[in-house]
Amino acid sequence: MKKLIQLQRIYLQANYDLKETFKIFFFFWLELLGDVLRKRPKPSDSVDSVIIVDCIPKVGKERLDKLKNVIKKLFSKFGTVVNAFYPLDDEGNTKGYMFLEFSSPQNAHEAVKMTNGYKLDKQHSFKVNHFSDFEKYINVPDEWTPPDPKPYQDLGNLRSWLQNKESYDQFSVIYGEGEKTAIFLNTPEPSMVEERARWTETYVRWSPQGTYLATFHVKGIALWGGPKFSQIMRFSHPGVQLIDFSPCEKYLVTFSPLQDNHEDPQAIIIWDIRSGAKKRGFHCESRSTWPIFKWNQNGNYFARIGEEAISIYETPSFGLLDKKSLKIPAVRDFSWSPTDDIIAYWVPEQSNTPARVTLIEIPSRNELCVRNLFNVADCKMHWQKSGDYLCVKVDRYKTKKTDDKDQIKYSGIYYNFELFRIREKQIPVDKVEEKDPVLAFAWEPIGNKFAYIHGEAPRINVTFYNIQPKGKVELLKTFEKRSANHLFWSPNGQFIVLAGLRSMNGVLEFIDTQDMTVMTQTEHFMATDVEWDPTGRYVVSAVSWWGHKVDNGYWLWNFQGILQHKQPLEKFCQLQWRPRPPSLLSENRVKEIKKNFKTWAQKFEQEDSMRKMTASKDMLEKRRKLMEDFREYRSQKDKEFAEMKEIRLQLRSGIDTDELHNQEDNFTEEIIEFLIKAEEKIVEE
CATH class of the missing domain: 1.10.287 (Helix Hairpins)
Structure with a gap:
């Protein structure tokens, strides 16, 4: 106009x-x-953006509006629906198929991919195709031509970070209220490897061996990796909120509450990471806790708890193991061994039948151990990382009664630790009793010790025990009156951090459990998180913006509790260390290295000295360069000042003000006295 x-x-x-x-x-x-x-329409837009949905219900005019609303609600998740056409017969009934036009071919392709085979009800499963497929299949040539092989996409070395000569680890940081995500290298002064704006919409997560970085988006999950963090794969699952990896990094589990449908379960989807293919979908129970599916140690099996049963699935078929679930009436919880194909589960008391904890071997389903327990209110299972021990924390009661609302109330609660020695013959069980409320429990990842926090403020204690092989459970020490509510063991054992997070103002205590000595007592005020690096050399304490709105950032400590670095970050949200894959060294090789540690230590000390000398030389060279630049700058300004002297004389009526400060006649000395203090003293004669 x-x-x-x-x-x-x-x-x-x-x-x-x-x-x-x-x-x-x-x-x-x-x-x-x-x-x-x-702005004229293009032929490709009008054809490639149209899809055909077959096998829809055949309804009359009175139910057509309801059908349209259902179809629109389903397909609008994948993009804007520009037009919808429902062919009708002479009587005004739908013919069982319809056409949908999207605003772009990409949206149409996504709709076909996600809704083909969708079960609307028991009688109707959609068959969805592109409109352009008709022409493609009509013009099929008489002679078959083999398709061109898909070109190989070189993703680079997905474990390139392990080739760092100095063995520096990486960690991810989200800050700026979630707007920025960065990857850092844990050098003496953390150096940035990669930074991107709006890389994720919520948070990030590393895969168990550190190969992939997962980011969350409205339409699904993206995986990144390689030296430049290129995109490896995308998984379309609108509204995804939670994910979980298999230990072998072959499969990804995603959860979206928006996609649940009883006839066509889509709330939980298991994907093949390498191909991006959907392997199977599952529905989600309303009272389930994440992760709903628990993986065994190598990713060959995964299981979930149901009503009166544990369903165990096997890969790569993703079908039930032996085509049937493990029937266990009233089963309450279960967990896999971290190193063996063993499931531990517990069942509460039923009338005159005691509660019991059972260890069962998979796939044979043979019972390895059964432990009967009496007066049980609740149980929590804790596996040691090496799979040598299982601790079942049992909450026991002295009396119980049922109120008017059929709610069971317990009184006289006390606690037992049932300790299963998995590696010993017939799996003997030891017991440790504790009367105080237990706040936290943690195994030493590699070793025989465990620790737990017990008591009530202000008398909170931390107790350490050691399990002697084929012997007793030995009390090592109890640290009394500690400000702690979390336990963080080093990944290699021996060292532990007692942390009083959030309401306890960030009190940190570093302990060496070899001789039970406190190495450092310190504080990171209002700390919300503590994270060990995968090597056990460093530990991070952080104040997350998700927990507190001020003083956000992270502090880096060594394993002895000596502060290495402070990094304040505006609206810092999350820090995660990049995991490392299992070592390729055999146990004998590791023992040999530990035996000859002094030889290796000398080599490392020499390398550290050379590195410090190099760093000192670099620092001296940097300072020398700064001094030279300053002297050059000052010389240039002195020259300019001298050249402008005539101008200054003209402006100041011939008075040379440059030398005023050197002439004694220009100074006046004045003495000022003032009273500082008045004091009276009585002097005795």
Whole structure:
């Protein structure tokens, strides 16, 4: 419209010169025509954006609006639906298929991918195709031509970070209220490897061996990896909130509450990471806790708890093991051994039958051990990382009663630790009793010790025990009156951090459990998180913006509790260390290295000394360069100052003010006295 008005004004100013007017009119007409032609629909848009949905219900006019609403609600998740056409027969009933047009071919492709085979109800399963597929299948050539092989996509070395000569670890950081995500290298001064804005919409998560970085988006999950953190794969699952990896990093589990459907379960989807293919979908129980599916140690099996049963699935078929679930009436909880195909589960008391904890071997389903327990209110199972021990924390009661609302209330609660020695013959069980409320429990990852926090404020204690092989459970020490509510063992054992997070103001205590000595007592005020690096050399304490809105950032400590680095970050949210894959060294090789540790220590000390010398030389060179730059800058300014002396004399009536501060006559000395203090003393004669 603006161009037409401009054309009209020029036309009136042309003084009726028809030739000039025609040129101007023709020029603007071409410009207007170009704008119109650019908006004209393209053939590819009208065909590739259209899909056909077959096997929809055949309904009359009275139910057509309801059907349209259901279809629109389902397909609008994948993009804007521009047009929907429902063919009708002579009686006004739908013919069992319909056409949908999306705003882009990408949205149409996503809709076909995710809804083909969708079960609307027991009688109707959608068959969804592109409209362009008809022409493709009609014109199939008589002679088959083998398809071109898909070109190999070089993703680079997905474990390139392990080749760092100095063995520096990486960690991810989310800050700026979640707007920025960065990857850092744990050098003496943390150096940035990669930073991207809005890389994720919620948080990030590393895969168990550190190969992939998962980011969350409205439409699904993206995996990144390689030296430049290129995108490896995308998984479409709108509204995804939680994920879990298999230990072998072959499969990814995603959860979205928006996709649950009883007929076609989509709330939980298991994906093949390498191909991006959907392996199977599952529905989600309303009272389930994450992770709903628990993996065994190598990813060959995964299981979930159901009503009166544990369902165990096997890969890569993703079907039930032996085509049946493990029937266990009233089963309450279960967990896998971290190193063996063993499941531990517990069942509460039923009338005169005691509660019991059972260890069962998979896939044979043979019972390895059964432990009967009496007066049980609750149980929590804790596996040691090496799979040598299982601790079942049993909450026991002295009396119980049922109120008017059929709610069971317990009184006289006390606690037992049932300790299963998995590696010993017939799996003997030891017992440790504790009367105080137990706040936290943690195994030493590699070793025979465990620790737990017990008591009530202000008398909170931390107790350590050691399990002697084929011997007793030995009490090592109890640290009394500690400000601690969390236990963080080093991944290699021996060292532990007692942390009083959040309400306990970030008190940190570093302990060496070899001789039970406190190495450091310190504080990171209002700390919300503590994270050990995968090597056990460093530990991070952090104040997350998700927990507190001020003093956000992280502090880096060594295993002895000596502060290495403070890094304040505005609206810091999350820090996660990048995991390392299991070592390729055999146990004998590890023992040999530990035996000859002094030889290796000398080599490392030499390398550290050389590195410090190099760093010192670099620092001296940097300082020397700064001093030279300063002297050059000062010399240049002195020269400019001298060149402007004549101008200063002219401006100041010939008075040379440059030397005023060197002449004694220009100074006046004045003595000022003032009373500082008055004091009276009585002097005895």
